[in-house]
Amino acid sequence: MTNTPIKDIESIIAAQRAFFASGTTLHKSFRKEKLKRLKNALKEWEEPLCEALWKDLHKSKEEAIMTELSIVAGEVKNHISHLGSWMRSKRATTPLKMMPSYSRVVSEPLGNALIISPWNYPVQLLLNPLVGAISAGCTAILKPSPYVPNVSRTLQEMIKATFEERYIAVVQGNREVNTALLGNRFDIIFFTGSPALGKKVMESAAKNLTPVILELGGKSPCIVDADADIEIAARRIAWGKTLNAGQTCIAPDYLLIHSSRKEEFVAAYKQALERLYGSDIKKSRHFVRIVSDKAFERVSSYLQEGRIVAGGSTDAKERYIEPTLLADVSPDSPVMQEEIFGPILPMIPFDERSQAIEFICSREKPLALYYFGNVKDGKEVIRTTSAGGSCINDTIMHITNENIPFGGVGNSGMGHYHGRLSFEAFSHKRAVVTTPTWLDLPFRYMPYRMFGLVKKLL
Numbered sequence: 539m540t541n542t543p544i545k546d547i548e549s550i551i552a553a554q555r556a557f558f559a560s561g562t563t564l565h566k567s568f569r570k571e572k573l574k575r576l577k578n579a580l581k582e583w584e585e586p587l588c589e590a591l592w593k594d595l596h597k598s599k600e601e602a603i604m605t606e607l608s609i610v611a612g613e614v615k616n617h618i619s620h621l622g623s624w625m626r627s628k629r630a631t632t633p634l635k636m637m638p639s640y641s642r643v644v645s646e647p648l649g650n651a652l653i654i655s656p657w658n659y660p661v662q663l664l665l666n667p668l669v670g671a672i673s674a675g676c677t678a679i680l681k682p683s684p685y686v687p688n689v690s691r692t693l694q695e696m697i698k699a700t701f702e703e704r705y706i707a708v709v710q711g712n713r714e715v716n717t718a719l720l721g722n723r724f725d726i727i728f729f730t731g732s733p734a735l736g737k738k739v740m741e742s743a744a745k746n747l748t749p750v751i752l753e754l755g756g757k758s759p760c761i762v763d764a765d766a767d768i769e770i771a772a773r774r775i776a777w778g779k780t781l782n783a784g785q786t787c788i789a790p791d792y793l794l795i796h797s798s799r800k801e802e803f804v805a806a807y808k809q810a811l812e813r814l815y816g817s818d819i820k821k822s823r824h825f826v827r828i829v830s831d832k833a834f835e836r837v838s839s840y841l842q843e844g845r846i847v848a849g850g851s852t853d854a855k856e857r858y859i860e861p862t863l864l865a866d867v868s869p870d871s872p873v874m875q876e877e878i879f880g881p882i883l884p885m886i887p888f889d890e891r892s893q894a895i896e897f898i899c900s901r902e903k904p905l906a907l908y909y910f911g912n913v914k915d916g917k918e919v920i921r922t923t924s925a926g927g928s929c930i931n932d933t934i935m936h937i938t939n940e941n942i943p944f945g946g947v948g949n950s951g952m953g954h955y956h957g958r959l960s961f962e963a964f965s966h967k968r969a970v971v972t973t974p975t976w977l978d979l980p981f982r983y984m985p986y987r988m989f990g991l992v993k994k995l996l
Contacts, residue, residue, distance in 0.1 A: 539687040541711035544718050547679075551722050553704040554650050554677040563647060563675040563705070566625055570618060572672050572701070576665070577614045579700040580607055583692070587661055590688035594660075596827040597782070605781065606661040609938065613666050616940050616957055617673040624673070624961045627970075635995045639973040645965040647675030648749070649725030654716065654739070656731045657683035657829055658785040658879075663753075664693060667728045668706070670960025676726070680708045681719060685829050724748055726964060730787075731755075732877070733902075733949050751953035751963055753787070754946050755877050758904040760790035760933065761894050761919060763911030764798055770931070771910040772806035775883075776814060778908075778933030780861045783826040784837075784881040788906040788926075790933055791878055793863075794894040797887040804863055808848050811861050820851075820858055828857040828880060837880030840864070840873040844884055869897075891915065898923050903948035908933045926950050 562568060584607060591597040591606065630641040651671045655664035664682050671678040680697065682690035694708040701707075709715060720727075720742035729739045730753040743750045762771050779790050795803055815822040828834040834857045841850060844864030851860040859881055867874060867884040874884060888894045898907065899922075907925035909916040916930035926946040927936045937944055937956075945954035955963045981992045 539684045539690060539710050541715050542709040544715075547709055547715070547718055548722070550679060550703060550707045550709065551650070554679065554707070557702075557704040558647075558649055558677045563677065566622060569625075569673055569675055570621055572705075573614055573618050573621070573669070575700050576669065576672065577611065577618070579696055580611050580614070580665075583696045586692050587689070587696070590686075590692040591661070593688045594657075594686040595689075595782070595785075595829060596823075596825070598824045601782070601824060601826070602661075606659055609662050610665045610669065613669045613940055613956070613960065617669055617961065620958065621673050621961075624958055630969075632971075636971070638977055639971050642970050642972075644968045644970055645674070645962070646968050648964055648966055649676060651676045651678045651726045651728065651964060652681070652719060652724040653678055653728045654681045654719075654731065655683060657685035657689075658782060658787070660686045660689040661693065663730045667730075667751075667955060667960065667963075670955055671728075671964045672706075673961045674964035676964045677704075678706050679719070679724075680706065681716065682708065682710070684710065684712050726751070728955075728963070729753070736951065751955065752946070752951045753944075753953075753955075754905065754949065754951040755787040755879075756902055756904045756946070756950040757791040757874075757877055758788055758906040758908070758925070759894075759898050760793050760908040761891075761910065762793060762795040762799060762803060763891060763909070763915060764796040765912050765915075766796075766799065766910040767931075768799055768802050768806045769810075772803055773810040773813070774931075774933050775908075775910075776807055776810035776861065779883050780811070780814065780825065780881050781934065783828060783859070784861075785826065785829065785879050786934070788934060788937060789879075790883065790906075790908055791904070792874060793883055793885045794888055794897060795885055797889050800865075800885065800887055803885075804847050804865075807863055811848075819860055820853065820856070825858075828859060831857065833857075833879070834859065837878065837882060840878060840880070840882050840884075843867060843871040843873040847885075849881075891919070895919060895922050903946075903950055905946045905950035906933075906936070924948070 588599045588602045591602045627642045627644045630643055632641045653667045682693055697708045723746045726749050727743050728751045733754045736752045736754045740750055815825050819825050838852050844867035847863045847865045849860040849862035861881040864884040903924045905926040907928045909919050909930050920928050929936050940957035943954035943959050944956045945951055
């Protein structure tokens, strides 16, 4: 993938600033028309995008549509339906001391946006934030990942065919391009990636006091308690862990399992994998490959850090790693310190639920937390821990509901989006107080006559 020249990037930024300053993006009709264009583009470019996802990640068309294109399409549809009500100014209560003034809250676009996306869900994680930028009335520069060159190239062609560059543009390149982009001033930066890179983005944004939305990752725990339905738990965890070959920011990263259910879970997990992918997972067209040789080496090295009780085979040439369960894992080993981002699931046994809660709370706040067992106990686990989002007796599925927030907390990110929250992420809530001129009470003016009465109103 060829880097976009720095001078071209600066030219695009200047053009987008001028376009936003013209006020064109402020109109509801403009925003709706652009959302409809994106909706039509997703249909028109479905085949090329699916082909590119297969080439870069071995992602089947079914999985591409389910985890990438359909999520963006649903987001677009939601924004088209509700944009008018979201844009409408909202009346706010005005206290007696301010009478006869009245107050409203107006949503206005932040301005020129920069959206940087990762490689693991390269369509969804680039275009879903874009929906919010369009509906809020912003311009946007999109920076896809160079690790999925076919997808990034196809996205650039799609965006170029759909929007003017002075409104929405794609720039390509490696970290050198990221550095050049972050050296410029934007009105908001939306970044999805690792906590390490998120810190660099935030450091760059701080120089211009630019607001940021950081969607990061981390080690998301999954608890299987003593009274869990093991067959259901194994199936849903196997699906959530092996979706995109584990290269999912909210994939279960490690398993905290009650000691009494460990052996039963291992057997059920093996059966679940066979139901998902057949007897030879490597031959399944639904099992994704690791994105790069470097990532393959990193993830496969974790196989040495525990006792393999399921899976464990690899093929470096294909960048294939079989879904694997690891037992006898040290909490201090790299596989329990670093986000795995692959189909390896280490298991840590516990005897009391309080031990699992203590273990989670002793670590950085994760992007997701999953619990399998009694719903009442699951609610207690959620109450006594902190995570970006959670599921009780399920994995992953909270990301599919556009009516609830998606985002991290602490080390796993800041800010939320999806649905109305995407509109708000790229908007500023502006307070407006209107005061009529037919009455001008003297009490607020110096020398503050009748202050005793005024004090009672304050």
